[in-house]
Amino acid sequence: MKCEKVPLKGWRELPEGGTITEPGSSVLFDASAWRTSKPIIDQNKCTKCGLCWIFCPEGAIKVNPDGRYEVEFMYCKGCGICDKACAVRAIRMEEEEK
Amino acid sequence: MKKIGLSGNYAVAHAVKMADVDVVAAYPITPQTTIVEKLSEFVANGELDADYINVESEHSAMSACIGASMTGARVFTATSSQGLAFMHEVLFIAAALRTPMVMANVNRALSAPLNIWNDHADAMAERDSGWIQLWVSSAQEAYDTTLMAFKMTEETRLPVMVNLDGYILSHTYEPVELIEEETVRKYIPSKPLVNRLSPKTSFSVGVVGPPEYYFEMKYQAIDAIERSRSTISKITTEFNRSFERSYDDIGTYGMDDAEYALLTMGSMTGSARVVAEEWRRKGIKAGVISIRTFRPFPVEIFRQKVSGLKGLGVMDRSSTPGGPSNPLFCDVATCLYGLKERPVLQGFVSGLGGRDISLENFRTMFKATMDAADTKSPKPCMYVGLRE
Ligand code: SF4
Ligand code: SF4
Numbered sequence A: 001m002k003c004e005k006v007p008l009k010g011w012r013e014l015p016e017g018g019t020i021t022e023p024g025s026s027v028l029f030d031a032s033a034w035r036t037s038k039p040i041i042d043q044n045k046c047t048k049c050g051l052c053w054i055f056c057p058e059g060a061i062k063v064n065p066d067g068r069y070e071v072e073f074m075y076c077k078g079c080g081i082c083d084k085a086c087a088v089r090a091i092r093m094e095e096e097e098k
Numbered sequence B: 001m002k003k004i005g006l007s008g009n010y011a012v013a014h015a016v017k018m019a020d021v022d023v024v025a026a027y028p029i030t031p032q033t034t035i036v037e038k039l040s041e042f043v044a045n046g047e048l049d050a051d052y053i054n055v056e057s058e059h060s061a062m063s064a065c066i067g068a069s070m071t072g073a074r075v076f077t078a079t080s081s082q083g084l085a086f087m088h089e090v091l092f093i094a095a096a097l098r099t100p101m102v103m104a105n106v107n108r109a110l111s112a113p114l115n116i117w118n119d120h121a122d123a124m125a126e127r128d129s130g131w132i133q134l135w136v137s138s139a140q141e142a143y144d145t146t147l148m149a150f151k152m153t154e155e156t157r158l159p160v161m162v163n164l165d166g167y168i169l170s171h172t173y174e175p176v177e178l179i180e181e182e183t184v185r186k187y188i189p190s191k192p193l194v195n196r197l198s199p200k201t202s203f204s205v206g207v208v209g210p211p212e213y214y215f216e217m218k219y220q221a222i223d224a225i226e227r228s229r230s231t232i233s234k235i236t237t238e239f240n241r242s243f244e245r246s247y248d249d250i251g252t253y254g255m256d257d258a259e260y261a262l263l264t265m266g267s268m269t270g271s272a273r274v275v276a277e278e279w280r281r282k283g284i285k286a287g288v289i290s291i292r293t294f295r296p297f298p299v300e301i302f303r304q305k306v307s308g309l310k311g312l313g314v315m316d317r318s319s320t321p322g323g324p325s326n327p328l329f330c331d332v333a334t335c336l337y338g339l340k341e342r343p344v345l346q347g348f349v350s351g352l353g354g355r356d357i358s359l360e361n362f363r364t365m366f367k368a369t370m371d372a373a374d375t376k377s378p379k380p381c382m383y384v385g386l387r388e
Helices: A051-055 A081-085 B008-018 B033-044 B058-070 B081-096 B139-156 B181-187 B214-243 B268-281 B299-306 B327-337 B359-375
Strands: A037-041 A061-063 A069-071 A091-095 B002-007 B023-026 B051-054 B075-079 B102-107 B132-135 B160-165 B173-178 B250-253 B260-264 B286-291 B293-295 B311-316 B344-350 B382-384
Touching: A037 A069, A051 A061, A051 A081, A081 A091, B002 B008, B002 B139, B008 B033, B008 B102, B008 B139, B008 B160, B008 B173, B008 B181, B023 B033, B023 B058, B033 B051, B033 B075, B051 B058, B058 B075, B058 B081, B075 B081, B081 B214, B102 B139, B132 B139, B132 B214, B139 B160, B139 B173, B139 B181, B139 B214, B250 B268, B250 B299, B260 B268, B260 B359, B268 B286, B268 B359, B286 B299, B299 B327, B311 B327, B311 B359, B327 B344, B344 B359, B359 B382
Parallel strands: B023 B051, B023 B075, B075 B102, B102 B160, B132 B160, B260 B286, B260 B311, B311 B344, B344 B382
Antiparallel strands: A037 A091, A061 A069, B002 B173, B132 B293, B250 B286
16 A cells, blocks of 8 residues: 655646546555544454454555554544444544644 | 517427537426427427437427437427426536537426416526526517527537527517528537547546545536626627627616616516606606626626716516526626615516516516615615515
8 A cells, every 4th residue: 555645736726626647545544633532553462354454434444464453543533333332342543632 | 681570489499400400308387388389399200400300308308309419419308387487406517517508498487386377486486507598589589599699609619598488479470581491400410419428439428526536526617607698799790790680688778878777687677678668758867777798797898888877777587586686686686786876776567477577567667676776775676566
């Protein structure tokens, strides 16, 4: 998964009429500003069952090559569904600072 | 060029046929119906090679027009009153997605009470939608303006609404000079529009614009209509030259030396002129200004036209209940606010729901405008023709 913040274009540079001219633009979609709290996964409690990965509506949970489940915070909107889905309560929601 | 007797609606239909549109999507509504009825006849008898889409509502008509326009088709629809109101949310989409199309709006009052007669409330309620709004005062002007509108919409990629007064223009027969169809085809040749959907291009339209993008995308449409002022003027000048007409963003009568004037839109301009001529015979320097291009509002030209005026009576044929004044008056006051020298403004609302605005009503308005200017104390908006 490619995940990088791109600099936002000014109105003159954006395509006319809000068209999207290249495929795959949802990869660039930054939902992080919507968040008021963020999920923290306790790797010691995590059983790697994958429920959070299945339920996350944003596809923000990624599985690392070493098998660990981690959150991609650019896509995480802080809804807390992963927290509710985790049967062993390995996820806690921590309030965002600002 | 041949002259034939046509109603305002049929004049529009003839212009649309000559513009060789590809798609008409429409839903009937009084007093617009005879436009799309005539077009369906043209399509049925083979005079116009277009897809005529019978939709189940105006909301769908506008949506179908956007879709068709996205593919590069030349598109037309027509509506009135409740139909335009029903299109409301889709109008904003058409403008912001930059889909060229022409729509005739045959002005009619909004319910309640149900009323099929003329006033300007329908178009005024959509003045912030981002559409170019043109207003005409005769069947000839309806025909000519519809032709120009296709050129304007394709050059600016902004939708254009041609407003004509219900019944007074839409159903009244006048001699109309039609341009040869071949000449029209040369004037507005079908051309592939840029940035359109086809099996060869892949892009997404109608996308989400989150807070990081909405403002910039909206501003593009704001900038486009600002810039459209020069395009509209250029197209009008070219049209005048090619077809011996004399249209302007703002129509005037007697404004070279006028001291008092009435500001009108649409068909009432004719009656205002008659009364201005009357006052001129009495030695009073009276004039009439009519706004042809209401959006984008021709700010600079308007300021020039009113310079030197002592008093300007602004006639609204619609109202902004609870507002500081009414739609046209608000625009005029905003235009003039920054100027050191400006005429005294007197506001009027008249002719709602098809109430005739008689010559006597115009005399009242001219008189009140003069009084306001001479005493420098305008009255609050006067509702002319209203029974106490
Ligand atoms: S908080 Fe919501 S968006 Fe963020 S990782 Fe959990 S489920 Fe996904
Ligand atoms: S749901 Fe809980 S236990 Fe399962 S993978 Fe996610 S964090 Fe680990």
